[in-house]
Amino acid sequence: MKQMTVENNSLVTEFVFMGLTDQPELQLPLFFVFLLNYTATVMGNLSLMILICLNAHLHTPMYFFLFNLSFVDFFYSFVCTPKMLMGFVSEKSVISYTGCMTQLFFFDFFVNSECYVLTAMAYDRYVAICKPLMYAILMSPRMCSLLMFGSYLMGFASAMAHTGCMIRLSFCDSNIINHYMCEIFPLLQLSCSSTYANELVSSLIACIIVIVSGFVILTSYASILLNIFHMSSAKGWSKAMGTCGSHIVTVTLFYGSGLLTYVKPASAESVDQGKFFSVFYTLMVPMLNPLIYSLRNKDVKLAARRTMMRIRSTVKKCVCSSL
Incomplete structure (x- = not known):
């Protein structure tokens, strides 16, 4: 181990990742599995962001938030996956102390x-279903921008707190x-x-997330369910559930796997289990989100078809002009 005194009085200047497994015969198969996973994550989220940008009928609050979800998924998979892939094909996966703290900050x-x-x-789904007549006012472009600014600000504050303490x-x-x-x-x-x-600090941040995020999500969906039960039309009920279904699946996957990773005490055994839950x-949730929101969404399918038609038309024009 390389040693020297650094500013925070640590003797360690680099860390070595143990990785998912220490079995050599699994390293190459896992490399290809997670390489496919990462490729699908990048292509899926990037494609969804491009579709939302290029198609005017997707310039609504719902798709503005979906764009930001894909943006976050794209970048946080980028923070950890490339280093993980390198670990599968190298003898020793090493990261510098500075690199480790940087990775910790951006991941958090x-x-x-x-x-x-x-x-x-x-909250957007709650307003759309429970207060449809007020939707344009409550979910104005300014309000949507403020909600996203607040989301990134809270994420930045949490990351600063975790990294500063580390x-x-x-x-x-x-x-x-x-x-x-x-x-x-x-x-x-x-x-x-x-x-x-x-x-x-970790407990405090977790409590804030549970109180703020958990309370708003649970309250929103409790109100939505009550509203759905009072709907007389089966068509209205189906439309409301279709609007919320993708988000419910995403929330369940993300928070469910997160709770399995972090709710246990930080013992050696729980850290080992948390590594696999994480x-x-x-890796899986960022890849699945674009599929969840695309396969069941008519607007996204329509945008994809229109975009493909534009691309084909442009290619034909280029070919004809070159001839």
Whole structure:
């Protein structure tokens, strides 16, 4: 291990990722599996963002929030997946101390921002179904922009708090992280100084997310369900459920896998289990979100067809002009 004194009094200047598995025969198959996963995540989220930008009929609050969800998913998969893929094909996956803290900051920023983006989306669905006549006023472009600004601001504040507390810790002996990325709890296990403040901050941020995000989402859907039960028309009931179905699936996948990762105490066994649960919300959920919102959405399918027709028309014009 390379050692020297750095500004935060740590002797560790680099960390080594243990990765998902230490079995050599699994490294190459896992590399190809997660390479396909990452390719699908990048292509899916990028395609959805492009479709929303290019098609005027998708310039609505619902798709504005969906654009931001894809934006967050695209970048937070980018924060951890490339390094993870390199670990499968190299003898030792190493990251510098500065690189580790940078990865921790951006991962926390995007993950926490996603919590609040999903919250804004739940509020948008509540207004659309329960207060349709007030929708244009309550979900004005200014209000949508403020909701997204607040989401990113809360994500930034959480990331700053986590990273600031982590930087004050000392790492004196082991530098092997039992994970495939720089996560909070695996890093806390390596510290040779008190982690009380870090655990307190983590608990506080988790409480804020549960109180703010959880309360708004649950309240929104409780109101939506009550509204649906009072609908006399089966068509209206079906339309309301169709509008909310994709978001409910996304929230369940994201929060469900997140809870399985973080609700347990930071013991060696729970960190090892959390490493595998985290694969779901860091790698699977960002890949699934574009599919969830595209396969059941007529507007997105229409936008895809129109965009493909434009591309074909442009290609034909280019070919004809070259001839």
